[in-house]
Amino acid sequence: MTPRHIYRVYICLLVFSFAPTPSLTQVLDTCIQQTSCSCKNSKGTIDLTPLANTAGSAKFLDQPDASGSTFKYSWNPCKDFTEGTSACTQVAACQSDSSTGTDYNLGDQASAEFVNEATSLSLHYSSTTDITRTTIVTLTCDETQEASLAITGEDPSNPGNYLMTLTSKYACPKAGPGPTKGPPEPEGGISIGSILVIVFFGTFVVYLAGGVVLQTFVRRASGRDMVPNYGLWATMFGLIKDGVTFTISCGRRTGYGKV
Secondary structure: OOHHHHHHHHHHHHHHHOOOOOOHHHHOOOOEEEEOOEEEEOOEEEEOHHHOOOOOOOOEEEEEOOOOOOEEEEEOOOOOEOOOOHHHOOEOEEEEEOOOOEEEEOOOHHHOEEEEOOOOEEEEEEEEOOOEEEEEEEEEEOOOOOOEEEEEEEOOOOOOEEEEEEEEHHHOOEOOOOOOOOOOOOOOOOOHHHHHHHHHHHHHHHHHHHHHHHHHHHOOOOHHHHOOOHHHHHOHHHHHHHHHHHHHOOOOOOOOOOO
16 A cells, blocks of 8 residues: 555545544433432433322322223332232332222332433333233423323233333423432543544654654654655645545546546
């Protein structure tokens, strides 16, 4: 590979390094759990505490599912509640069958876990009795709504998973310190473009300094000959033009010579 080709590759790397590239925190803005009903990301804190019923009953009580079945669902963020039979004593979520009077524990506050998906954030609770049952509450931010809970019911593709969607202004991140419990939020990542720029200029500085030392003390050069590969740098502007043209055309030939 000739010096001209090497320089073209350098120009390509330099151009692409300045292109905007998302950092890790931009790709996935992870919400780090603080308490059983709050988490924190780079935008602020999501805190469901204002929705919690502290009187021992559920905030959302006996909500029907979308299919209109005999099952009713109750959920209370932050605080456990007790409902119906002993099966739903000190729970975060409960399923009740109105046709039989049977209740099922769908998880308690101790099992609460914020789960970050690619495009959504959800709050999970789980309980193991005869089987493991998991409540999945998808959090949807809407600054115009106090709180609305939509019950999908049991997921037919994943039996034992019970789906709900909370739409509320409290599902939106709020600026401020928020709760302090939980692991620290990770620092923002450095972009790929920044890494390429650092590597390029670091290598260039080492190359230039080392070349000057070699030319001066080993080859006894002086004046402009102290600059390594002076002939290459003397034609810099022509090479930059070639490199930019090569980058824009992505290496494709722009024409063919006559045979």
